[in-house]
Structures are given as C-alpha cells and as structure tokens.
Amino acid sequence: MNVENTTSRFVAIYCRVSTDEQAREGVSLDEQQERLKAYCRAMGWADEVMLFVDDGYSAKSTDRPQLKRLMTYIENGEISKVMVTKLDRMSRRLLDLLTLIDMFQQHQVAFISISESFDTNTPSGRLTLQVLGAVAEFERERIRERVLDNMFHAANQGKWLTQSPYGYRLEDKVLVIHEPEAKTVRQMYDLYLNQGLGFFAIARQLNEEGIPSRHNKEWSIRSVKLLLTNPVYKGTFVWNRVDSSMKKRTIKDDKDWIVIDDCLPAIIDKNTWERVQNKMNRPSIAPRAQTSPHLLGGILKCGNCGSGMSIGWSGSRDRRYRVYRCSANKNKGTCTSKQYKADEVESWFLEGLASLSDSLSHELVPHLVEKARSSQSSRGDQQITAAKNRYKRKVEAYTAGLIELQDLNEEKQRMERIIQENQQSDEQREKVQVEELKGMLESKIKTVLDAIYMLPVEEAKVLLRTLVSKVTVLGEGELDIELLFI
Incomplete structure (x- = not known):
C-alpha cells in the first residue's frame, strides 16, 4: 500500500488497558506510550505524533471513546499511521481487528504493531494481513454454519426471529395472524388475481381507501409486489434467500436457502399463492392492447403462424365492419392467413x-x-x-x-x-x-x-x-x- 502525502498528516499512537489487564499482566499506559514514542523518535516522526488513550476499557468491544475519536481523525484524512505496542491493544477479536485495518486501508492509513513487527506498509505486513484474513474467513464460515443450524431449528419450532411481516404480529417469537391486516392481504391477492388489477392500481386503491401499510406508510408498487411474492403468506418459512453483505442486495443460489413448508400460520391458501406467482411470470400484454376497445385485442393469435392478430376495417364506405387480421400478413406479407370478421x-x-x-x-x-x-x-x-x-x-x-x-x-x-x-x-x-x-x-x-x-x-x-x-x-x-x- 502506498501512503501519499504522509508529511501533512499525523502519526496516531493508540494505547489501551483495562483494569483487569493492569492487575493481572502489569500492563501500564505509561509503558505503552514510552515505547511508542521511542519508536517514533527512532523513525524521525517525533514532531508528528498525536496521542489516543483508552484507560479502563476492554478489548472485547470497539465501543471506546478514544478509538471513536481516532476514527473521526482518520475519516477526515488527518492520520497517516496508527501505532500500537501489540495487536491486542487494538482488539482481541480477530474479526474486529481486520474490520478496523480494512477501514484504515480505505483511508490510506498504515497500521503498525511494534511487538509483532507488523506493518501494513511493508510486504511482510501485508502477507501477515492476508493470512489473518484467511483465518477470519474460516471463522466467519463456522459462524455462518452455526447461524444456519440455529435458524433451521427455530423454523422447525415455528419461531420467527426477524421483524414480523404485514398481516402478522410476533408473540414470544411466534408469528400470529393479525386479522385487521390479514384482511387487507387477502384483498390484495383477490384484486391482483381475480379482478385483474396491477401493482400500481392496487397501491392506489389501498391509499385512496386510507389503508396504511406497516408503520403508517403509503403503499407503493414495490411494497405491493413484495407482499404478493412473500411465501410466508402460504405458511412457508424461507430464510437465507438474500445476500445483504454488499451494497446491492442479490438473490442467493436456491441450494443455500432454508425452506420449510407448512410451519407458519397461512393467510393465503397455497393454490391462490401459486396462481399469483404464475400470473406474474407470464409475458405482459402491451398497454395499447390492454386499453383496446376490442374484446380479443392483445390475446388473439393466428393459427397459421402464431403471430398476433390486430383489428382492422373492411367493406365499403357505407358498410364498414371490423376484422381481425394476422399482423405478419398485414405488415410483412409472410403469412397467408385470411382475415376474419371481428363480430x-x-x-x-x-x-x-x-x-x-x-x-x-x-x-x-x-x-x-x-x-x-x-x-x-x-x-x-x-x-x-x-x-x-x-x-x-x-x-x-x-x-x-x-x-x-x-x-x-x-x-x-x-x-x-x-x-x-x-x-x-x-x-x-x-x-x-x-x-x-x-x-x-x-x-x-x-x-x-x-x-x-x-x-x-x-x-x-x-x-x-x-x-x-x-x-x-x-x-x-x-x-x-x-x-x-x-
């Protein structure tokens, strides 16, 4: 990592000790400061030092006042290097330590631990960081396995560990149908499936009726679509479907999903839910065909070539009548299908x-x-x-x-x-x-x-x-x- 313009930035000396550590190990803040300042003098950085000291704080948490203050200086671009006597002065948890170092690197800040000769500004320091990262990735995978096991067990017990969906309430981590909202859920499925309304029309009707979504917000196209595609309403538990680790949420491979049917109270029967999904996956009809004043506009097809049949007019000026005519015949001349009287x-x-x-x-x-x-x-x-x-x-x-x-x-x-x-x-x-x-x-x-x-x-x-x-x-x-x- 190349650190630019370090002469205009400070070297941060970070010292930390908890009461238990000082009693058990004899670690003192004065000793840490002296060793770090001596190192700075040897490197010629004595005039650029800024001190950050957390006295009486454990390394189990990163919620420390001087560490937060240090982060503020780093985010403002005022720090070129962060120095500690040992890695555990920054954190005893590897994942927390790597998260902090990653944040340092994003702001072009070198991290130096003098006891372990660890310096992310050197090739050997970066190699050590990669090894630590591999270990942390292994630990993350183990944590993930444990979480998956716990979630699967909770699902089998009918427990719900996140915020309850619209139409439900959470009682002792168990989903219970909330009938006032469940009635609206059934109405939305009926409007979409049986009355032919789209997402926008459903949202508009609910808003006009003064029916709020969760947290008293207005309905939107997105909120309607999410509700109509949520398998919880047919009693199915689905977890680990979305990867939220990146800024843009993505759908995971379905082999990683946890799917358990019939373990939750259902508001919508399975057949209705599946029919809604099937309808969503069908090709949509062009807006012009939807508003056409002709009954079969947009759905009538030519039996000869499979193309759509559009409306036209035939006959004399005084006796004109509507006809359905193959579009391929009309526009390209590639189909020999005849026209048919629309009536x-x-x-x-x-x-x-x-x-x-x-x-x-x-x-x-x-x-x-x-x-x-x-x-x-x-x-x-x-x-x-x-x-x-x-x-x-x-x-x-x-x-x-x-x-x-x-x-x-x-x-x-x-x-x-x-x-x-x-x-x-x-x-x-x-x-x-x-x-x-x-x-x-x-x-x-x-x-x-x-x-x-x-x-x-x-x-x-x-x-x-x-x-x-x-x-x-x-x-x-x-x-x-x-x-x-x-």
Missing part, C-alpha cells in the same frame, strides 16, 4: 367459453390437476436437493474436524425427514379434489361471461385477462382457448 370471432369465443363448463369434468380439470401435480413435484425436488446439499457440507465439516458426529447425524435425520415428507406429499397430491377445482372454474367462467355481457369492453377485458391466456383462430368457427389457471 363472428368474438361470437365464436363467447360460445366456446360457455361450452367449457360441459368439458370440465372429462378433459379440462384432469389436465389442470396433472399440471398442478407437476409444479408441486418440482418444488419438492428443490427442497430435497437443498437438504442433500446441506448434508454434504456437514459431511465435509465433520471430515475437517469442525463439527461433532452428533451434529452430522442430526443433519442426516433432517434430510431423511424432508425426503419422507415430500414422498408423503406426492401420495397426497394424488387425492386432489377434482370437483373443487371444477366448481372454482365454473364460477370464474360465469363471472367473466357476465362481465362481458354487462360491462364496457375495456372493463370486461380486465376480468377476461384473469381467466384467458390466449385465443388462437384455427379456422372458420374453430378457436383454441388457453386458460391461465394453472
């Missing part, structure tokens, strides 16, 4: 939507149930993979002598329990109630059809988007209607 296509669509109820029990519902099973099975596989990865790390820690055999056995039992629970869940998924899903779909279809017949097209389309993903024209009177439900 006819929309009539086919309404007939097809109404007839879906007749095929629910025979075709549609079994297909949707199978898709739900596949999705749930994938999540179970992720939990098993994460459990196996944790066990693998514990095996490595046991081999290195970092943990006891009992810890390894507990992790193995935990892994086997997760595998067994997921196998049991597979059997339970086979018993999905088809009739319940059928009833939900019939009710949804009726609500959408009523909206189309009774509301303005722009308002009806908002509800239609909560049921239908896309409609494909296959030919005269032939449509393929794809639903959003699973």
Whole structure:
C-alpha cells in the first residue's frame, strides 16, 4: 500500500488497558506510550505524533471513546499511521481487528504493531494481513454454519426471529395472524388475481381507501409486489434467500436457502399463492392492447403462424365492419392467413367459453390437476436437493474436524425427514379434489361471461385477462382457448 502525502498528516499512537489487564499482566499506559514514542523518535516522526488513550476499557468491544475519536481523525484524512505496542491493544477479536485495518486501508492509513513487527506498509505486513484474513474467513464460515443450524431449528419450532411481516404480529417469537391486516392481504391477492388489477392500481386503491401499510406508510408498487411474492403468506418459512453483505442486495443460489413448508400460520391458501406467482411470470400484454376497445385485442393469435392478430376495417364506405387480421400478413406479407370478421370471432369465443363448463369434468380439470401435480413435484425436488446439499457440507465439516458426529447425524435425520415428507406429499397430491377445482372454474367462467355481457369492453377485458391466456383462430368457427389457471 502506498501512503501519499504522509508529511501533512499525523502519526496516531493508540494505547489501551483495562483494569483487569493492569492487575493481572502489569500492563501500564505509561509503558505503552514510552515505547511508542521511542519508536517514533527512532523513525524521525517525533514532531508528528498525536496521542489516543483508552484507560479502563476492554478489548472485547470497539465501543471506546478514544478509538471513536481516532476514527473521526482518520475519516477526515488527518492520520497517516496508527501505532500500537501489540495487536491486542487494538482488539482481541480477530474479526474486529481486520474490520478496523480494512477501514484504515480505505483511508490510506498504515497500521503498525511494534511487538509483532507488523506493518501494513511493508510486504511482510501485508502477507501477515492476508493470512489473518484467511483465518477470519474460516471463522466467519463456522459462524455462518452455526447461524444456519440455529435458524433451521427455530423454523422447525415455528419461531420467527426477524421483524414480523404485514398481516402478522410476533408473540414470544411466534408469528400470529393479525386479522385487521390479514384482511387487507387477502384483498390484495383477490384484486391482483381475480379482478385483474396491477401493482400500481392496487397501491392506489389501498391509499385512496386510507389503508396504511406497516408503520403508517403509503403503499407503493414495490411494497405491493413484495407482499404478493412473500411465501410466508402460504405458511412457508424461507430464510437465507438474500445476500445483504454488499451494497446491492442479490438473490442467493436456491441450494443455500432454508425452506420449510407448512410451519407458519397461512393467510393465503397455497393454490391462490401459486396462481399469483404464475400470473406474474407470464409475458405482459402491451398497454395499447390492454386499453383496446376490442374484446380479443392483445390475446388473439393466428393459427397459421402464431403471430398476433390486430383489428382492422373492411367493406365499403357505407358498410364498414371490423376484422381481425394476422399482423405478419398485414405488415410483412409472410403469412397467408385470411382475415376474419371481428363480430363472428368474438361470437365464436363467447360460445366456446360457455361450452367449457360441459368439458370440465372429462378433459379440462384432469389436465389442470396433472399440471398442478407437476409444479408441486418440482418444488419438492428443490427442497430435497437443498437438504442433500446441506448434508454434504456437514459431511465435509465433520471430515475437517469442525463439527461433532452428533451434529452430522442430526443433519442426516433432517434430510431423511424432508425426503419422507415430500414422498408423503406426492401420495397426497394424488387425492386432489377434482370437483373443487371444477366448481372454482365454473364460477370464474360465469363471472367473466357476465362481465362481458354487462360491462364496457375495456372493463370486461380486465376480468377476461384473469381467466384467458390466449385465443388462437384455427379456422372458420374453430378457436383454441388457453386458460391461465394453472
């Protein structure tokens, strides 16, 4: 490290002693000061010395008045070097010591300990610092393992160790549903999933109704999205998902997550929560198509090439009528699909939507149930993979002598329990109630059809988007209607 302009800055002499140390080891502040001042005289720094003395303070904490004063001088660029007689005068905790040295280096300040011949301004001093850093990193990993174990144990006990989410209160470290807020959570999921409102519209409606978020703040797009994606509302505990060690928070690899299902009181049922996530992950429709006064604008596709079909006009000046025409045909001439009268296509669509109820029990519902099973099975596989990865790390820690055999056995039992629970869940998924899903779909279809017949097209389309993903024209009177439900 090159220290620039050191002639205009001071050399800081830092001395510390606690009452216990002076009685036990005979360490005195006078002795420390004399040794450090003698070193400065030998190096020709005698005229640039500034003294910082903490009398009667332990090295277990960095909360010391003169150390804080020293930090202020360093941050103001007034110190070129910090000197101590021994490393433990600065701190007895390696992590604290390295944190302080790192802060010194950020401000181009050398750190010197005369007893250990430690000087971060020399190659040997920097090498020693790297070795200490490696040791500290090892210690951080051990601490991390212990924290993970404690969090996993707490989660299995149903305990919550951070601030409670909106909709809950904390009682003896256990989440308890707070019904006034839980009612708002259910309302937000309904507005997004069943009424077709986006994040901004939901935030605006809640703010207009005078419903505050946590700490009496107004709702925002971000706060609504975070609430709608938080798995706590379906009773799932997720920890260690975000890396907050850097300025920019990042999502960690899912193998490092701690995920435990059904260990918290749920406000939203799992099926509703999953449907909300699926809707968020679908491609959005262009704003212009959303506000189009034509029922199938933005979701009608060409059965010949797959391109979107846009609205146009045909016929004579006195007898003009709306048509749906393939965009690839209209703009590029690359598709030979014909145009269709819009009124006819929309009539086919309404007939097809109404007839879906007749095929629910025979075709549609079994297909949707199978898709739900596949999705749930994938999540179970992720939990098993994460459990196996944790066990693998514990095996490595046991081999290195970092943990006891009992810890390894507990992790193995935990892994086997997760595998067994997921196998049991597979059997339970086979018993999905088809009739319940059928009833939900019939009710949804009726609500959408009523909206189309009774509301303005722009308002009806908002509800239609909560049921239908896309409609494909296959030919005269032939449509393929794809639903959003699973």
